[in-house]
Amino acid sequence: MSASSFNSPSAAESSTAHRAPEHLNNIGCEIRYVEGKGRGVFATRTITAQTLVEICPVLLFSAEEYELHGKYTVLDHYTFKWRDGRMALALGLGSLFNHSENPNISYTIDSTTDSIRYTTARRIEPNEELCIFYGHKLWFDAVGGVPNRSMAIEKPDDGWGGLTSVTGDLNGECGHINNPFEVGDPTDIIPEEELPFIRIKTTAEDIEEETIVEVRTLQAWAVDIPDPRHTTVMLKWLRQSGFDTPTLSHLKRVRKSAKSSTLLIGPSEATPTLPDDPDLGLSTPYLISIPKTVALTQTSLQLKNTLWPTVFAPRRKGESEPWTRAKVLWAQHALQTIVREAQRVRDAGELPIVSYVPPPYDIPDDFTPFISHDTRTTARHPLRHSALNVIRQIADHRSTTSSRPSRAVSPSADLPTPPISLSGADTPRAETPRNGQGYLLTGLTLFTTHEPCIMCAMALLHSRVKEVVYLVPMDKTGGCGGAACVPRLEGVNHRFTIERWTGTLEGVDDIRIDDDVDA
Numbered sequence: 435m436s437a438s439s440f441n442s443p444s445a446a447e448s449s450t451a452h453r454a455p456e457h458l459n460n461i462g463c464e465i466r467y468v469e470g471k472g473r474g475v476f477a478t479r480t481i482t483a484q485t486l487v488e489i490c491p492v493l494l495f496s497a498e499e500y501e502l503h504g505k506y507t508v509l510d511h512y513t514f515k516w517r518d519g520r521m522a523l524a525l526g527l528g529s530l531f532n533h534s535e536n537p538n539i540s541y542t543i544d545s546t547t548d549s550i551r552y553t554t555a556r557r558i559e560p561n562e563e564l565c566i567f568y569g570h571k572l573w574f575d576a577v578g579g580v581p582n583r584s585m586a587i588e589k590p591d592d593g594w595g596g597l598t599s600v601t602g603d604l605n606g607e608c609g610h611i612n613n614p615f616e617v618g619d620p621t622d623i624i625p626e627e628e629l630p631f632i633r634i635k636t637t638a639e640d641i642e643e644e645t646i647v648e649v650r651t652l653q654a655w656a657v658d659i660p661d662p663r664h665t666t667v668m669l670k671w672l673r674q675s676g677f678d679t680p681t682l683s684h685l686k687r688v689r690k691s692a693k694s695s696t697l698l699i700g701p702s703e704a705t706p707t708l709p710d711d712p713d714l715g716l717s718t719p720y721l722i723s724i725p726k727t728v729a730l731t732q733t734s735l736q737l738k739n740t741l742w743p744t745v746f747a748p749r750r751k752g753e754s755e756p757w758t759r760a761k762v763l764w765a766q767h768a769l770q771t772i773v774r775e776a777q778r779v780r781d782a783g784e785l786p787i788v789s790y791v792p793p794p795y796d797i798p799d800d801f802t803p804f805i806s807h808d809t810r811t812t813a814r815h816p817l818r819h820s821a822l823n824v825i826r827q828i829a830d831h832r833s834t835t836s837s838r839p840s841r842a843v844s845p846s847a848d849l850p851t852p853p854i855s856l857s858g859a860d861t862p863r864a865e866t867p868r869n870g871q872g873y874l875l876t877g878l879t880l881f882t883t884h885e886p887c888i889m890c891a892m893a894l895l896h897s898r899v900k901e902v903v904y905l906v907p908m909d910k911t912g913g914c915g916g917a918a919c920v921p922r923l924e925g926v927n928h929r930f931t932i933e934r935w936t937g938t939l940e941g942v943d944d945i946r947i948d949d950d951v952d953a
C-alpha cells in the first residue's frame with residue numbers, strides 16, 4: 435500500500451451498520467464489515483492451505499497521473515507500486531484484504547496478465563478473516579491480534595503488503611520483484627535445469643552414474659555354448675535348474691558372439707551342475723564379473739554392456755520428484771521463514787540455525803508447522819541441534835497428544851500457534867502407535883538453514899523424513915552431501931531426498947556460520 439499522503443479511507447468511516455455486498459466467489463470468501471477496519475474478506479467455510487482464493491485484475495495508473503491526482507485521493511490506501519513505476523489498484527477482493535501481522539494469505543503478481551493471485555498460506559477456519567501483510571509502516575492504527583514480539587519473525591517493510599514475504603525480494607517495490615516462479619500457471623512442472631536447487635544424489639545407482647568408472651559388480655557363473663543352436667535348450671534347462679534367481683533380472687541371460695553364445699547361469703553362491711549331455715559341447719562353468727545394477731543412462735548402458743548385456747531402465751519413477759511452480763513457491767516461503775527465524779535467534783544470542791517442518795505440500799490439511807532453532811548455547815547441551823530439536827518436538831507433541839498427526843506448534847509470526855518450549859526437559863510420553871506413525875516424520879519435508887551434520891542426518895534417517903532442503907552447505911561437517919552423505923550409505927534402511935537450495939533468498943548471508951561448526 436502506498437499511502438504517501440493521508441486521505442481518510444472508506445474503512446475508517448465505515449461502521450458495522452453497512453451492508454456488505456455479495457461477492458460471487460465460490461471458494462468460500464465473502465465480504466463483511468468488521469469494527470474498526472471497514473470491509474474485510476472472511477471465510478464462509480474451511481479453506482485448505484495453498485488454495486488459490488482470488489485472482490484480481492489490476493487497474494494501472496501512470497506514475498505522472500498518480501503523482502498529480504491519484505495520491506490525493508482515497509486510492510492511495512489501496513494502490514501498489516507496479517513494475518515500471520506505475521501504480522496498481524487490485525480489483526475484486528484484492529483491495530479488501532485487511533492487514534495482519536500474522537497474515538494467512540500470501541500473494542503473487544502475474545505480470546503476463548496484469549493480475550494478482552491470492553493464496554491461503556495455511557488452512558483457514560470458517561468465519562476467519564483473510565488478511566495480508568501490508569508492511570511495517572502502517573498509516574492507520576491496526577486492529578487485530580498483534581503477535582508476541584518475542585515470537586515474531588521480523589518482516590521487512592516491503593511496502594507491498596507482504597508480497598515480498600513470498601518472493602524474497604525485499605527492496606520494497608513490486609517493479610523489482612524478479613521471481614520467475616510467481617508468474618505463470620502454478621501447476622506447470624518446472625524443467626529440471628530451471629529448478630532453484632541442486633538435488634544431492636542419494637541412491638547407489640546415482641553415484642554409479644556419476645563416477646561411471648566405478649561400476650559396481652558382482653560375481654556370477656557363466657558357461658559357453660559353442661553351438662548357438664543349443665541356446666534355447668540351455669535357457670529351458672536354466673528355468674528348471676533352480677539357478678535362475680531374480681538377483682540377475684537386470685541382466686540379459688545370453689551374450690551372443692559371432693560364433694558362440696555365453697549363458698549367464700546364476701550368482702556365485704551356488705556352483706552349478708550342468709546338463710550331462712556331451713552333444714551340447716558346453717565349457718566348464720566359470721565366474722565372471724557382471725554389473726550389479728540396471729543401467730540408468732545411455733552412458734552407463736554402454737559401459738555395463740562391456741561387462742555383460744544389461745537392461746536399460748531410465749531413472750525409476752519417483753526418484754526425481756517433479757516440482758511444480760506452486761511447490762517451488764511453497765518451498766521459497768518455507769525457506770524465507772527459516773531465514774527470518776535464524777536472524778531473530780542470532781540476535782537473541784543463539785547460533786542462527788533453524789529447522790522447519792511445514793504442512794506437506796500435497797496434503798497440507800490437519801498439520802500445523804513445527805519450527806525449532808539450535809539451542810546449544812542456552813540449553814548448554816551439545817545435542818540441541820535444530821534438526822534434532824524439531825524431530826524431538828514433533829515426536830513429543832504427537833506422542834503426548836494423540837496418535838493422529840495434527841495441529842502443532844511454531845514460534846514463527848508466519849505461523850498460527852505458539853511453540854512448545856525447548857527447555858531440554860523431555861516431555862512425558864503417552865502410548866504411541868506401534869508402527870511409529872505417531873512420532874515419525876514420514877511423508878514430511880524438513881527445511882533447514884544449514885546442511886545437517888552427520889549426527890542430525892542419521893537422526894533424520896531414523897525419523898523417516900521424506901525430504902530435506904537446506905540453504906547453506908557445510909562442506910566440513912555436513913551429513914547430506916558435504917563431508918558425507920548419510921542416506922547414501924550402503925545398507926541404510928531408509929533414504930530421504932536432499933535438495934540444496936541455490937535460488938536467491940534475502941538474508942542468507944546474515945546467517946552463515948563457521949564452516950567447521952556442526953549444524
Ligand SMILES: C[S@@+](CC[C@H](N)C(=O)[O-])C[C@H]1O[C@@H](n2cnc3c(N)ncnc32)[C@H](O)[C@@H]1O
Nearest residue numbers: 443445470471472473511529530532533576577
Ligand atoms: C486496502 S484497504 C482494505 C479494505 C478496507 N477495510 C475497506 O473497507 O475498504 C486498507 C484500509 O483498510 C483499513 N485496514 C486494513 N487493515 C486494518 C487493520 N488491521 N486494522 C484497522 N484498519 C485496517 C485501513 O483503513 C486501511 O487504510
